[in-house]
Amino acid sequence: MGHDHSLDQDAPESNGSSMGLRDAIQSVVTVLGLLGVVLTAVEYWAVDRYLAQFGVTPEEAGLDTTVLLIRVATVLVVFGVLFIPAVMFWPGVLALGVEGGLRQRVAHRVARALRRPASRTSLLSAAVGFCWVLMSLVEGAAHVLAEGTWVIVWLSGFLLSVPVLHLAGKSKRMGAVLRACIVALFITAFALWTVGDVMEERGARAARDGRLGFLEYALGIRTQYVRADFVDTDGLAPREEEPMLYLGQSGGVYILFDCAASEVVRRPAAQVQLTSGVGEEGDRLAAEVVRSCARRE
Template sequence: MDPESDTPADQKNGGGVLALLERIGSVVVPIAVALYAVLYIGVEQMYAVFGVNPQQVGVDQSVLLGRMTSTLILLLLVAIPLLGVLVGLGWLIDRMTGGAAGRLFLRVRERPWIAATIAALWCGATYWGVFNLFGELDLFVMVTIAVGLGAAAFLIPFRLLRRKPVGRAGMKVITGGLTGIGLGFLLILGLVQGAIEVQETGQANDLLSYVGFQDQWTVLKSADDDKPLYDGRWMMLLGESDGTYVLYDCDRLETFRRPMETTNLGSIQLDPERQDGFTCGDLATQDTPSQSDSE
């Protein structure tokens, strides 16, 4: 065995189905757990664009659990065929090179410094989504962050962890967890941007629907005489909680609440079609707020 190799000889050829499942789980589980935790933050940030939190629109912990689980299932359905394509591509390259690609991969994997460097750079790159929350980064800055953070914070610890099997397992958990967090923050950016688009254009994208955000619009009517309120304009129904509707007025760019006992929901539309170039805010410059419109 190569003196620099960290991989025991009895592990080079695998260990059967259970060993394969264990290896897959050691990578997939940390990614899924970290991604789930960060997605919860993403949902909070999405509703924060409208000035409310999930609890105020009736999205409690049980609802969030269901939404996050369905989101993870959708991501898994996308990841499985993608992983299969990558494995097939790797197999094809290995065949085309007469096994040289596979041998090169094993040699790289067995070199502790090379494996630690690759993992460190990858972990550094996962922070790109975090830093992007504070401002847009160009490619040069992103690469600088990945290299600098990876070399300073992860390279030496990962090299030390690769000395023992438990250390290598720990490195997989750390790498998988940071990968999930990095993907989660990228999703947060997408959710926040999608919520801003709803606020500005009155139309939600597919990403928001995947996390359970309903692009639902309604005409409000008075419970006393069933006459339309707010000149019969369409309002986005963000949710309801504690006997109160939480709505977004696209024309005035305002989020407001109305008691359910004095409000009836008239016509309801899901994902309404918008004209090209439609934007919200036509009445935003008027002095009279929508909450004070006559019933």
């Protein structure tokens, strides 16, 4: 009886393919976990630098590490649901632009090329440079893009990470983990430097002029314009209804900033009633806060 050797030849290839897919998914999960830690650290640092300009800590404003971690985890879960299927089928996705029978061969060649350590090192280093460019945009997109600064930033990230990632890739057992940690380290260091400086500047501007921006809201800082109506209580100086900046709350205590007096007001929620506006009413309230800052002596 004849024996069909084709089945024997296909089995190892199928097993290797399944192992490669499993390793790829494990790597993605590891990277997402490290990314969660990195993003939480960067977000906490940015929030801390912003609120420090008012003399307030993130915990006082209700933005401790647990709250920030939950927000980051939610984003990463959504990202993972979209990204992991893309990793599973990325050779075919990259070959979508190729017509006919060439599609399968192109997908196979792309997958084979990225199995090489040099290709993976180049791809990861390019990703580091790309992340550096994205984070540098918070300092001003016009400056970074118009003057060609993004090229210098991308090359810096690429060239600095290439030798380190190359050395880490020589470890057969821990290479993938080491590379993921190195990428996270490079991104974290640059983010702490860039985002921290930007948020410190924005916090100082908000405390000085009462002007808020979108980046603060995107990072989870819920500063808003409010009108505070205080209740007279024993032991506390009476205050009139005033336009203020609401910085947050924790433990039933509102944290407000009186721009006219340049002071932080901490009052229990039961002793102050806050109202905010939308549309034209919100614009009028914002203008009142800005004018109160201008009256500061």
